[in-house]
Amino acid sequence: xxxxxxxxxxxENPVFVLALGLCPALGVSTRVVNALGMGAGVLFVLxxxxxxxxxxxxxxxxxxxxxxxxxIIASFVTIVEMVMQAYLPDLYNSLxxxxxxxxxxxxxxxxxxxxxxxxxxxASILDAVGMxxxxxxxxxxxxxxxxxxxxxxxxxxxxxxxxxxxxxPVLVDSPARVFALAAGALLVxxxxxxxxxxxxxxxxxxx
Amino acid sequence: MKDLVKIGGKLAVxxxxxxxxxxxxxxxxxPQIEHIKQVRLEKALKQVSKGMNIxxxxxxxxxxxxxxxxxxxxxxxxxxxxxxxxxxxGSGYGGDMVIxxxxxxxxxxxxxxxxxxxxxPGLGKEAEKQSYMKKFTGTGDQEPIPVRKDMLSxxxxxxxxxxxxxxxxxxxxxVEGSDFVNELEDK
Numbered sequence: 001x002x003x004x005x006x007x008x009x010x011x012e013n014p015v016f017v018l019a020l021g022l023c024p025a026l027g028v029s030t031r032v033v034n035a036l037g038m039g040a041g042v043l044f045v046l047x048x049x050x051x052x053x054x055x056x057x058x059x060x061x062x063x064x065x066x067x068x069x070x071x072i073i074a075s076f077v078t079i080v081e082m083v084m085q086a087y088l089p090d091l092y093n094s095l096x097x098x099x100x101x102x103x104x105x106x107x108x109x110x111x112x113x114x115x116x117x118x119x120x121x122x123a124s125i126l127d128a129v130g131m132x133x134x135x136x137x138x139x140x141x142x143x144x145x146x147x148x149x150x151x152x153x154x155x156x157x158x159x160x161x162x163x164x165x166x167x168x169p170v171l172v173d174s175p176a177r178v179f180a181l182a183a184g185a186l187l188v189x190x191x192x193x194x195x196x197x198x199x200x201x202x203x204x205x206x207x
Numbered sequence: 208m209k210d211l212v213k214i215g216g217k218l219a220v221x222x223x224x225x226x227x228x229x230x231x232x233x234x235x236x237x238p239q240i241e242h243i244k245q246v247r248l249e250k251a252l253k254q255v256s257k258g259m260n261i262x263x264x265x266x267x268x269x270x271x272x273x274x275x276x277x278x279x280x281x282x283x284x285x286x287x288x289x290x291x292x293x294x295x296x297g298s299g300y301g302g303d304m305v306i307x308x309x310x311x312x313x314x315x316x317x318x319x320x321x322x323x324x325x326x327x328p329g330l331g332k333e334a335e336k337q338s339y340m341k342k343f344t345g346t347g348d349q350e351p352i353p354v355r356k357d358m359l360s361x362x363x364x365x366x367x368x369x370x371x372x373x374x375x376x377x378x379x380x381x382v383e384g385s386d387f388v389n390e391l392e393d394k
Contacts, residue, residue, distance in 0.1 A: 060221070061214040068221050075225040079232050086239035089247075096332075097301075097325060 008130030015138035016196040021107040026185040029143035039136025048076040053116040054124035150180030255318040272383040297380035301325030314385035315348035331373035347385040354378040
């Protein structure tokens with residue numbers, strides 16, 4: 001049972017191994033704080049959709065399952081959007097259109113179709129949490145590399161006197177701006193996927 | 208046929224439940240979202256007012272671009288306005304953009320602020336920064352408002368590269384706004 005949770009982290013990491021959800025992963029990974037916000041959004045939506053798809057798997061007719069899943073997913077995304085807009089307006093502004101695009105994030109539909117509709121509630125919850133954490137982990141890794149190289153900063157949440165931005169000496173004055181742009185996103189993600197595969201091959205004896 | 212009704216009915220039930228839940232969520236979050244919008248608007252109004260007092264909002268339903276305007280007064284006397292703040296709707300790359308701009312009574316641009324928009328982060332969204340709008344300040348009376356890239360200096364046009372549609376959208380709205388101020392009668 002527990003392996004349903006851990007598989008999403010490394011072995012079946014949605015971004016690095018399954019190559020799902022690359023569009024938002026590349027789009028929002030310019031700042032570390034965006035990665036955290038997107039990760040939290042995906043966790044909530046994935047958890048909600050996996051729970052409901054798993055609960056309703058005997059109720060939803062086979063022929064209209066995809067529209068049903070989309071309705072469920074879109075509802076959760078809209079909730080996330082409204083809550084973010086109301087209580088985290090700055091994060092909402094920086095994530096922009098990518099929040100609404102969680103609807104078509106293939107991780108979520110992929111898990112509904114590929115896992116939750118044929119597994120128990122408990123397993124679906126663990127799968128959702130594991131996958132979402134795996135996605136967040138991947139996003140954090142990409143955004144960390146991109147922000148450090150591309151802006152010379154690390155942006156976290158502002159708390160008290162701390163404005164949320166850690167500046168890295170030298171790099172902040174002459175950042176390699178390409179990493180903040182789309183080309184850099186593809187480059188970083190490509191190398192990380194390669195690194196991931198290599199590490200996996202080494203650990204798993206190249207299976 | 209019976210099967211079809213059953214399947215359709217089930218899908219309809221799912222949709223109805225989803226709609227009900229969203230309705231409730233909307234009722235909860237809407238006041239807070241409105242509040243945030245209001246605070247943001249007041250902050251922006253204050254910024255573009257250049258320290259002048261802001262009069263009461265007047266709606267302009269018959270204009271396509273100018274949505275509403277606020278007269279500006281230098282003193283507390285609400286007689287003849289010394290300028291105007293216009294709320295304008297421009298069209299950008301990602302749909303409509305709300306632009307707030309203050310003008311002298313002769314149509315010269317004082318200050319501009321980009322409000323709600325769906326421009327691309329990193330490109331068009333850069334227009335939200337105050338420094339972006341510097342190219343427009345002081346134009347509109349003696350100097351024309353730049354509406355094409357070749358009317359900008361090298362440095363300024365570099366800043367709009369990759370986001371020309373955003374730039375043109377803002378510039379065109381400002382031209383309309385400047386003309387609108389010139390045609391206002393109560394000055």
